[in-house]
Amino acid sequence: MQLAVKTRDPAEINAVALKAYARIADAWDLSLRESAGLADMSESTWKRAKKPGFAGELTKDQLLRLSAVIGIYKSLDLYFSDPLARTWFTRPNTGPLFGGARPVDTAIDGGLPQILAIRTYLDALRGGA
Template sequence: MENVVSLEPTATGASGLQDFAAEDDRQRLSSVAAKAVARLATAWKASNADAAALLGVSGSTWDRIKADRWDGVLNQDQLTRASALIGIFKGLHLLFADDMSDRWPKLVNRGPVFEHKTPIDAMISGGIPRMLETRQYIDALRGGF
């Protein structure tokens, strides 16, 4: 059977919500999360600057991630960003049956979450809260909760 790594943390915080606070979770998940974000950034045709900003890393770190020459550990915020982006990517591919799933993040959007910006620009300017809102927005469009 194929070895599958989940981006779900193994521990939960005091509130019962999942978090990426545990160092062993971050070490275990960082490489696969970074590679997944690199793949979705390529699919979305995001610029290097936009991809780095979405993940919350420097341009030089993004260059190493993109070239598969990075062996660092993402911090809690960066893993939260990666998890949200991966969820958005998956949700878009479930919502749209064509190439719209990869074009949508760069299209100006009139939805209340996006303020007439592209989803990528809205998520960069709004940070983690806007990324989570975007993921909820996509899930709601799909008929989720």
């Protein structure tokens, strides 16, 4: 017996990821600079990318960043209640990954490795590790 696997069009995947990321950026009240930096885009590209019908392509790095940020958002939503779940990413944090800085700033500065480290950190908190 063969299983039929529906492959998604890369443009469709990009559109879904960008729509979810734009909603998260709004929920976290990120500035244009922060939203663009976290996604590894210029501010002008991010302005275009967050609009429906964006025809540009995302790099693998950008798609991984968006995916990891979506995971961070979900972890925060499961681990904390509002308003902390919505403000945690933009509040100074003395945790081991942040040294008093805001997680969003360390994520922008550290790029994909730091974004993935934050995701792993939150997953560990959620799992009790």
